[in-house]
């Protein structure tokens with residue numbers, strides 16, 4: 053496939069219908085899946101035609117709110133949005149009958165604050181789904197109208213679909229059909245969704261649970277639709293001019309539509325509700341020109357790496373959809389209209405492709421981090437013991453399952469934080485902890501081949517197979533030998549909890565309830581995550597495993613489901629003397645007996661095990677001489693000898709290397725480079741400098757030590773050789 057002369061999200065920001073209000077947010081989304089998947093129209097089965105889907109990676113024929121929420125990633129730029137959005141696929145049919153899919157880079161999704169009632173925009177509820185558009189339409193229907201009155205005029209519903217031809221010259225007006233397919237900068241298909249809800253049904257097959265506003269993009273909701281949503285609007289730019297159309301073929305959408313009147317869009321909610329609720333309240337009704345940066349709650353979850361983080365998932369249906377095809381996916385006939393297409397034309401008869409739904413868990417990716425028993429792996433001090441059959445549980449003292457967070461490091465941190473020596477990962481998503489290993493366990497299984505849900509390059513056990521790690525830190529005690537009898541589990545009795553949980557957790561490392569977003573600035577600026585299973589323990593483990601396995605100094609929980617990590621506390625928090633500055637009274641989404649902050653307030657904890665990296669004061673005969681710049685524009689600061697190593701570099705390693713070559717100076721740079729000399733080459737601009745820890749990188753061979761930074765050396769000197 054040829055990608056592509058226009059950027060996927062051309063900066064040409066048309067939204068021609070925009071009036072004076074500019075209250076909305078928008079996000080870019082790359083493609084996460086392509087195929088005959090449509091859990092709204094064809095739940096549990098193959099869809100009639102193929103779709104391009106953006107959003108949560110768990111999209112599939114059986115996708116639900118909770119499965120989407122548990123997606124490993126989203127291809128949209130706001131990581132708290134694991135919703136799925138989909139539209140039909142555009143193909144070009146060559147004169148000889150072959151079809152070729154038209155490249156595009158995904159979609160741009162808008163949440164527009166519109167309507168008379170826009171001050172009262174509500175979030176899409178859990179489980180909510182809707183479809184806009186009419187796949188069977190092949191001409192403009194001027195009779196079906198929205199609801200309106202003399203003040204707020206109504207409008208043909210068919211206007212929900214529009215096409216824009218992105219030309220170099222003056223742009224022709226948009227039309228509700230594919231009116232021109234020779235567009236130098238791409239052809240944009242747009243769909244507007246219903247913004248009025250009956251307040252009751254999460255989905256109805258005829259979509260009567262929702263209605264359009266009177267002017268579709270503005271106005272009032274009809275009687276019986278009391279709830280106002282943001283107006284969802286989706287744009288997809290097709291690189292039509294990347295297709296060689298000289299043979300006089302035609303463009304056709306995957307449901308057999310060469311007109312564009314049948315363009316449609318589907319939305320299945322997968323938002324983190326806490327985030328969506330705040331965004332709906334704060335960011336859809338203030339004029340902010342669509343900037344995510346104007347919406348702190350969304351900015352906290354914004355990433356530019358959405359396409360790389362969540363690439364297109366493998367085919368779930370054993371059917372080709374990309375490249376050159378003999379026919380449209382499914383047995384779709386082309387129906388030019390103007391009459392409506394019939395289901396016989398658009399639905400598959402006998403030649404339905406058998407669904408070959410493969411579990412990605414069982415497919416072994418090419419490059420896994422491998423580790424042999426006895427070696428250390430994951431967090432510092434953890435030795436790998438091996439893979440054991442786990443039909444009788446090997447570790448029984450604590451367990452945790454997470455489709456979202458599980459990795460070797462996460463499980464190790466989870467168990468360590470609970471005081472357990474042994475940790476084990478299983479089935480991609482399960483973590484077991486204990487201080488004893490079941491008697492009779494033999495590490496001889498070969499079935500630990502599942503990738504970890506949160507890290508596709510690590511193994512996390514298999515079906516009844518567990519990878520076990522031993523935290524060799526002396527402070528973690530293994531208890532008495534396993535007796536073979538599991539403790540009697542306590543009855544799962546329901547304990548009524550107080551209406552508002554205790555405001556201050558009793559944990560020794562609890563710091564207090566701290567304000568967040570003071571002046572719009574996050575208090576903890578390291579990694580962050582959120583989810584409907586959030587607990588204090590999850591956040592502790594997440595932050596302890598983050599920062600390249602090194603952990604963060606502090607963690608904080610907010611808004612019941614959000615977790616933030618960081619290494620510095622803003623001085624204004626004054627935590628030691630003012631333990632509670634704010635009211636943290638929301639239960640944790642994953643454990644209602646725990647407190648997880650509140651709106652814009654954090655339950656703050658200290659990761660007491662955090663041990664910051666240090667500048668080694670010496671290595672053998674070499675002693676630290678501070679830092680030295682290495683601008684390297686005219687040559688290196690140290691020029692006697694040099695080595696680079698991606699896995700072994702430490703200050704010791706470098707000192708030994710330079711000693712072996714009879715040099716007095718040794719310098720480590722950029723985490724992994726080592727330079728030696730007998731003099732400092734000030735002539736090339738090298739100067740002594742302070743050692744700013746924000747610029748220093750940890751040594752690739754020892755994360756507790758600093759090894760210089762970009763154009764910055766940690767310098768060491770030995771007077772004797």
Ligand SMILES: *[C@@H]1O[C@H](CO)[C@@H](O)[C@H](O)[C@H]1NC(C)=O
Nearest residue numbers: 095096097112113114409410
């Ligand atoms: C979808 O659900 C149906 C009904 O529960 C089940 O038979 C089918 O195997 C599921 N398909 C996938 C891909 O999970």
Ligand SMILES: *[C@@H]1O[C@H](CO)[C@@H](O)[C@H](O)[C@H]1NC(C)=O
Nearest residue numbers: 146147148149150151299376
């Ligand atoms: C049809 O034409 C396209 C474009 O020229 C070509 O790539 C394809 O191979 C042809 N298909 C067949 C079946 O000849």
Ligand SMILES: *[C@@H]1O[C@H](CO)[C@@H](O)[C@H](O)[C@H]1NC(C)=O
Nearest residue numbers: 189191193194195196391392
């Ligand atoms: C146009 O819409 C009306 C009202 O919904 C419907 O009865 C009619 O069948 C539609 N016509 C076409 C050609 O889709």
Ligand SMILES: *[C@@H]1O[C@H](CO)[C@@H](O)[C@H](O)[C@H]1NC(C)=O
Nearest residue numbers: 168200201202203204272273
């Ligand atoms: C139209 O509906 C709006 C909102 O319900 C109402 O305020 C207005 O008075 C109505 N106008 C007419 C002419 O009925």
Ligand SMILES: *[C@@H]1O[C@H](CO)[C@@H](O)[C@H](O)[C@H]1NC(C)=O
Nearest residue numbers: 421430459507508509510600
């Ligand atoms: C994934 O696992 C590999 C191998 O253990 C590790 O190097 C990498 O840092 C991990 N990635 C993340 C994001 O944790």
Ligand SMILES: *[C@@H]1O[C@H](CO)[C@@H](O)[C@H](O)[C@H]1NC(C)=O
Nearest residue numbers: 441442443444445492536537
């Ligand atoms: C599992 O443990 C039980 C009780 O200790 C024992 O009877 C059984 O044989 C064990 N099964 C396997 C497969 O090891």
Ligand SMILES: *[C@@H]1O[C@H](CO)[C@@H](O)[C@H](O)[C@H]1NC(C)=O
Nearest residue numbers: 441492493494495496497498
């Ligand atoms: C692993 O060891 C157990 C116990 O000795 C034995 O029953 C089992 O067959 C072995 N499995 C493999 C794959 O070697």
Ligand SMILES: *[C@@H]1O[C@H](CO)[C@@H](O)[C@H](O)[C@H]1NC(C)=O
Nearest residue numbers: 437489522523524525526530
């Ligand atoms: C785990 O590590 C501790 C400390 O090094 C050691 O005493 C213990 O024997 C190890 N456990 C196993 C099963 O190797």
Ligand SMILES: *[C@@H]1O[C@H](CO)[C@@H](O)[C@H](O)[C@H]1NC(C)=O
Nearest residue numbers: 623624625626627628629630
């Ligand atoms: C911290 O709180 C103490 C006691 O309330 C107060 O004396 C001190 O000035 C505060 N420090 C800052 C930096 O606000």
Ligand SMILES: *[C@@H]1O[C@H](CO)[C@@H](O)[C@H](O)[C@H]1NC(C)=O
Nearest residue numbers: 567570624625626630633634
């Ligand atoms: C709480 O923190 C804010 C800054 O976020 C500060 O202005 C205020 O004085 C603090 N209140 C107390 C009681 O420390």
Ligand SMILES: *[C@@H]1O[C@H](CO)[C@@H](O)[C@H](O)[C@H]1NC(C)=O
Nearest residue numbers: 587588589642643644645646
């Ligand atoms: C919920 O939190 C309480 C208090 O921290 C803890 O005792 C309990 O084990 C937790 N439950 C789960 C399922 O994590």
Ligand SMILES: *[C@@H]1O[C@H](CO)[C@@H](O)[C@H](O)[C@H]1NC(C)=O
Nearest residue numbers: 563627628658659660661662
């Ligand atoms: C966090 O814990 C460490 C280790 O116990 C301690 O040295 C440090 O003072 C604590 N930080 C705060 C802010 O309480």
